[in-house]
Amino acid sequence: MRPAQYSDDDLEQHSLRRRVSDDGQRSGFEHDVDRILYSTQWRALAGKSQVVASGELGAYHTRLTHSMKVAQLGRRMAERLQRRYGGPNPALVEAACMAHDIGHPPFGHAGETALRATMDQLRGQGSQLDSFEGNAQTFRVVTCLAAHKYPGHRGLHLTRACLDAATKYPWERAPLAENPARHYKWGVYDADLAAFTWVRNGRTDTEVPVEEQLMDWADDVTYACHDVEDFYRTGHIPLASLFPPPGAAGGDTEREVRRFLDYVQAKRARAGEPFDRAAAQELLSEIGKRLTVPAPYTGSHDDAVAVNRRTSDLIDYFTRGITLDIGAGAPIRYGARLVIPAERRAACDLLKELVWAYVIDRPALATQQHGQRRIVAELLRWTHESPDLLPPDRAEELTQHGDVLRAAADHVASLTEDQAVALHRRLSGTGLGSFSDNVSP
Template sequence: MPWRAPYASDASRSRGRLFPEANSPTRSEFQRDRDRILHSTAFRRLAHKTQVFIPHEGDHYRTRLTHSIEVGQIARALARALGLDDDLAEALALGHDLGHTPFGHTGEDALDEAMRPYGGFDHNAQALRIVTKLEHRYASFDGLNLTWETLEGLVKHNGPLLGPDGHPTARYAARGLPEASLEYATMHDLRLDLFAGPEAQAAAIADDIAYNAHDIDDGLRAGLFDFSQLAEVDYLRQRIERIDALHPGLERQRCIHELVRRVITDFIEDAINESAARLKASRVASADEVRALDHAIAGFSPVMAAHQQTIKSFLFQNMYRHPDIKRIRVEAAGVARDLFNILFKDPELMPPEWASLAITRGAEDEAKMARVVCDYIAGMTDRYALAEHQRLFDETPELR
């Protein structure tokens, strides 16, 4: 058994599952959660869901699946260094994107707009719906019946949902909390007013590290920007100059890898040092004491946090708002909207199991039928969404 800090989550003292199950003789409760996520249908679908690029644009760009695996590796590294439960950290990393729609954030925005009259759409809340309701694998319950610690980490991937005063935090102030989070909280209180446990926070910071570094990688390989543009960011320019000094004339592909691995290493080491310092200063002695703090314990130092923000700003301007990506996003949003509108109008166009569920729910409440349609579309892969659009409409964009 590896060393665990006193503030680590303890699988043997988990708050349990909504539906009690006998303990496994060979795996901890958090290992079982990781394995259930890994074997879920929703996890496999991530192989064909966009990270930033449409997958058929190239075989070497990130998908939601490869991103999740990379986040899992970083989360485990952070957890081991901090004395946390690395199985729980990995489970949360692997599951953090389960609720994403086809076409990345573009699909999410389109579904959120379509669902605005019916409670909106939030990918963290959708992940909760998937692991508590939409996965149909077990004879005794819907969902995956994950532990309380894993569920709270998925829901609080971006921090607490409620402030100390009981009102929604800034992220949800304008629209209120996602319906799925509120609905589940009536059965299983996830303490939406507290921070998530330390492993969940490690998974969240691992997501930030992976996202920035790998978008630099994909952006360079796709030709959306080049090294001279990256050099406009002081932090990146210094790393590029160091690589040039150590390896003059290095081929471009190896230069890209050298830069990306150095960025990942820098941010991991900084997150370990900063998080360890915060934990020491806070004097917490349990995972619950971590949750009760008024600040996150996982994070970057002020210097690296500033570097991270500069990199994000660069990627926003030069990658996410690149004319080629913007054009694809507009077309992808149109596909998602078209699908919602036609299926909401005529749910019998969905597969029989979804159609019957939508019609039954629609007889009770229009909002419930809309949620069924939303669940169906949110679960689609990019290629399945395009195939459905081709089946239902005369013209479908190629998204190239």
């Protein structure tokens, strides 16, 4: 039976405006999970970066495996909260987590910044509010670009509740001088405002459903735990120096901790954010209780068991202490606030900085991302200049709205990284490939 906090409006589907019915076999939110799972855009996430390129040797997470773990973690947290508070619905949280990154372009954030900067340049001064953002692209994919089984209708026909829960930044892009934060992070393009207005149903920017709050926390925890695990396994993050066993700390540990905290302090200073070094030192000690490692990873079975156990302990630490603060008589969806102990949120943020300090800001990745941004920017420019390069679905889209740049961005964003590299070589003349190559999704 449907939980009382979900109304018939929540279960309406985008564009079809009809409630989900499956003779009781699946709930509306289980429909959402299945439709995302079977979409080509979900499958394409296997070829897109989480941190490093999807084709890197080694067992790195891709955007797909990251999204799968976000969905699993979000559902488990929702199940615990549902047993205690009567909601939220676990299938709804799972669907929102699955959808949250489905609009991300090839090469992750490097590709995203390249698309945004190039679109801003091509739009010209004064017309830079309709650009590119991964979260806004997610909304566009699930409401417009993806295809389901109903002819004449676009998108995956997800429930209103799912679309709202998957919208991380429920506002349009703001001018840079007016609101810098909303200039760089927003959740809807001008072209999709009608669907967005229907989804939000008159709610303000600050009215965020609890399912979105859970999705956001599951995303942060997965990023912090599994990406740190990836780069410890491959020798990039020196966890053995940062978190040695009790009594084993020495000069190497002190130097490594100091170096890491210097990095975080400088980064926060550049962003104009405060940094309490003593508090950060205490957080590292707290993290070390669950992440202590005696030596660098060797690949042995014992090492694999140990790192899996420590990752599990960390996830447990970040997810077991959460609660809901629910207003008196308020429905759980919009009347509840997810309460995360402040020290655990701060510890999660500090763990994510390990990936930035030892991986993302390293020269080796910086030079690779320079090339990735160039590939994405040039593909967008070339497709914008020659719309005949668009694949059939994007060409059909262009006849509907007439915006060549938006259609070009939709095309480039949909490519896997292998497709983007192959298409760039073909269009630049550096590697023409074969007539039978399929370089479009």
